[in-house]
Amino acid sequence: MFGRDRLPADDAYELLSNDRRRETVATLLANTERELTLRELSERVATRETGVDPAPRTHRASVYNALHQTHLPKLQTLALIEYDRDRKLVRPRPAVRSLYRYIDTVACFGLSWAEYYRLLGIVSLLSVVVVLAEVPYVPGIDPLVLTSAALAVFALSTASQLAKTFRVMLSLRRN
Missing domain, CATH: 1.10.287 (Helix Hairpins)
Structure with a gap:
């Protein structure tokens, strides 16, 4: 269906085993814009995690740092997103849609x-x-x-x- 853009199931399950990364992927899948700033993405993920809008500032900061340091680089390594670390811009790549089937x-x-x-x-x-x-x-x-x-x-x-x-x-x- 997605050919070479498909992530192997084992990699998908390992990737989505982390709650924050799963929320990040779900947020990116729900995003209809071309790109998000790291701040926008972290605020959306923090809101999804806490159920409070806006999420508490300390939680938003924690999500921001975790996305910047860990989760976005991992998603970029797997060619699921484009992440410009300098400009703090995140853009989903077509391959991220292969994860849609794993997210309920x-x-x-x-x-x-x-x-x-x-x-x-x-x-x-x-x-x-x-x-x-x-x-x-x-x-x-x-x-x-x-x-x-x-x-x-x-x-x-x-x-x-x-x-x-x-x-x-x-x-x-x-x-």
Whole structure:
């Protein structure tokens, strides 16, 4: 699919085993701009790590230093980014998109897509079972309508996920 731009799976897993590097890659994958300053990138990563916007100054400084000294040089060595140490500019390279498949992206409410689909499946199944079992105080909904609605939600969710993935891949291809 990506040919020579693909990072071997073992390298990808080793690279993404570090939380901060994983947040950095996820931030770069979500970035639609051509390049980020180290300050912008470190602020985004710090915000993702803490869940606070803006993240505390000491945390932002810690992220800035770790990115500059360790994580960005490693990503550059693997040809995943271009990092200008003097100008402090970071630009994702096309090869970084090969890591997208290893990052379980967030669907909604802080759930990963895998968690979202599991929850949707469980809720759908339980709803159909409750209706079929004719549980008291549950309105008599036709199980076929309920199942069709659940399948429609699955289809719309899948279309949404694919559209998001396509937009990310397209933005990375342009850069």
